[in-house]
Amino acid sequence: TKDIPVANFIMHEIHCRRNIEVCRYCSDSIPKSEMKNHMESEHVQVTCKCRMKIEKSLLKDHEASACPLRPALCQYCDIQLAFNKLQDHEIYCGARTERCGGCGRNIMMKDLKEHPRFCG
Numbered sequence: 001t002k003d004i005p006v007a008n009f010i011m012h013e014i015h016c017r018r019n020i021e022v023c024r025y026c027s028d029s030i031p032k033s034e035m036k037n038h039m040e041s042e043h044v045q046v047t048c049k050c051r052m053k054i055e056k057s058l059l060k061d062h063e064a065s066a067c068p069l070r071p072a073l074c075q076y077c078d079i080q081l082a083f084n085k086l087q088d089h090e091i092y093c094g095a096r097t098e099r100c101g102g103c104g105r106n107i108m109m110k111d112l113k114e115h116p117r118f119c120g
Contacts, residue, residue: 025055076109 021032025043042057050069054062063070068084076093094110102119 019032020029021035022028023030023035023038023043028038030038040056042055044056045053046056046059047053048059048062048067048069050067052062052067069082071080072083072086073080074086074089074093076090076096079089081089094108096109097106098109098112099105100107100115100119102116107115
């Protein structure tokens with residue numbers, strides 16, 4: 001590695017102080033001319049459909065994995081509904097019965113996967 005001459009380093013430091021700013025939210029080094037755009041695209045507060053206020057840059061992750069209104073599939077009937085409705089729906093849906101083609105008994109949907117082991 002080469003050492004940087006002191007004069008070059010001082011010029012570099014002056015240039016950076018004049019043109020670069022550290023974002024107070026994410027600590028990224030941003031050109032001063034881009035700071036307004038950075039704040040608007042990354043850190044402006046937006047409201048999710050669930051009414052939670054969140055930074056714009058975090059919204060996609062929130063909508064995909066944390067939002068109570070994100071889409072979710074029922075494991076028994078594959079209907080899509082909001083995640084916060086899933087548990088109540090699956091309790092009801094899993095208690096529905098279907099006739100087993102092997103033994104003819106009515107089996108609850110929640111037990112259907114395990115039933116072949118005990119069937120007959």
